[in-house]
Amino acid sequence: RYSRRTDKYGFERDFKLYRADKHQLSEQLDELAKTPSGRQRYMQVNPMWNYYKAKVKATLSSDEGKAIYRRRKFDVEPVFGHMKRDFGIRRTHLRGQRAVENDIGLALIALNLTKFGQSISRLATNFINNLKSGL
Structure with a gap:
């Protein structure tokens, strides 16, 4: 049936x-x-x-599919893992391609700003440590 x-x-x-x-x-x-x-x-x-x-x-x-999937582990998966862990984004709450693209885009901007802030913090810490050591 x-x-x-x-x-x-x-x-x-x-x-x-x-x-x-x-x-x-x-x-x-x-x-x-x-x-x-x-x-x-x-x-x-x-x-x-x-x-x-x-x-x-x-x-x-x-063979081509295996090569693409092998690259995915390094290119794509960590980004979504960080979005899930750091920002709690498990799904989008919007419907429609444009709305979802905007939602994900904002999350990726936030992720990039977080990475940027971490790199500036690291540079500042290294700079201060170099000043203290007299270099």
């Missing part, structure tokens, strides 16, 4: 539903086919999701 669901944003998703048979070959299989409350077990599969998941996996498994 097929099922179609619409999420709160109006996007429709198609699922294939698999249901356990009502009558099994043995008593043990009959128990496994039912939930603790006594309903028949079922499973939903989204074929489009599985297709795109397999496509991404194949792309990342290629």
Whole structure:
């Protein structure tokens, strides 16, 4: 059986539903086919999701995909890690590409200003230490 669901944003998703048979070959299989409350077990599969998941996996498994993913660890991930740790930004609270870009842009500006302040602090500390040591 097929099922179609619409999420709160109006996007429709198609699922294939698999249901356990009502009558099994043995008593043990009959128990496994039912939930603790006594309903028949079922499973939903989204074929489009599985297709795109397999496509991404194949792309990342290629030599070019591995090279790109290897660079990502050094280029992208630390920035988002700092945003999450230092500023508590786990998600954006806005909708729409332009609004999200502005929100993330402000967070990145704040991150860059923080780094800039830390580097100035380090320079000032080194300068003061050099003055004290007589250099």
